[in-house]
Amino acid sequence: MEMHQVRYFLAVAQLLNFTRAAEECNVTQPSLTRAIKQLEAELGGDLFRRERPAAQLTELGQRMHPLLKQCYEAAAGARSLASSFKSGEVGALRVALTHAIDLSLLIPHLNQIRRQFNRLEFRFLRGSSREVADYLKKGEAELGIAAEIDGTWERLDVWPLFTENFDLVIAKDHRLASQSTIEFDDLRAEQMLSRNYCEHASRISSSLREHGIDVDHGHEISCERDLLELVEADIGIAMVPRTSPLPENLKRAAVSGLDARRTVNLYGVAGRQRTAVANAVMRMLRGADWRAIAG
Secondary structure (H helix, E strand, O other): OOHHHHHHHHHHHHHOOHHHHHHHHOOOHHHHHHHHHHHHHHHOOOOEEOOOOOOEEOHHHHHHHHHHHHHHHHHHHHHHHHHHHHHOOEEEEEEEEEOOOOHHHOHHHHHHHHOOOOEEEEEEEEEOHHHHHHHHHHOOOOEEEEOOOOOOOOOEEEEEEEEEEEEEEEEOOOOOOOOOOEOHHHHOOOOEEEEOOOOOHHHHHHHHHHOOOOOOOOEEEOOHHHHHHHHHOOOOEEEEEOOOOOOOOEEEEOEOOOOOEEEEEEEEEOOOOOOHHHHHHHHHHHHOOOHHHHO
């Protein structure tokens, strides 16, 4: 089935006249008639009753009309989209992020890239560090952002963006909120919340455990929003990276002597062609001055 055959069929179905349909499609009537006969042969039956003064759709033609119209419009839409991509009018960005990376890190750069395209389509994929690696391998994402990715794959390009510390996060009315510095002794009576979705959760837990902090009987949380709501309710306290945005009723505090930090990396696939949007975002992220937000 050729698209020009479908176009001729839709023209005749609308005008109910082969001559006028040929004029509308800017072809000769014999060419239009021949194309429709080829389409009828492929579909196994007549689509029109050739009557005068007007052609009429057969039952097969009536049933096929909405399907062929949908098929033609989809093909036309695909051609239009492809043309827009070539001209730079439309862009698509597919980024995979681990659960521990806050999307707010990308917002200034996304706003900047939007001004370069008339339309921009975003697709954000979330997952564990292993799942982010899989998104990149399968081509479902062009860029990945994570503190680290599980496993090794020789085709992964890695560009460090920034390194940041983890801070203790507590409610503003918590008993420790008035202290400028938190000591390990201050934490021994507290209920810790474990960010199991963070790539560095086990390292932070090990570091706290070494200083006598009970992290083995803490609450286990699977997303940042739940964790912050529990801290707001004063149900526990947590170690959170510095770039994570906090509600106004929460407070950050440094724990004296705790060495807890992470490096956030940008990942790509070596040798794989990227879209213009992905290349632009990659350049923005690598060239950004992260000191203001990462401390």
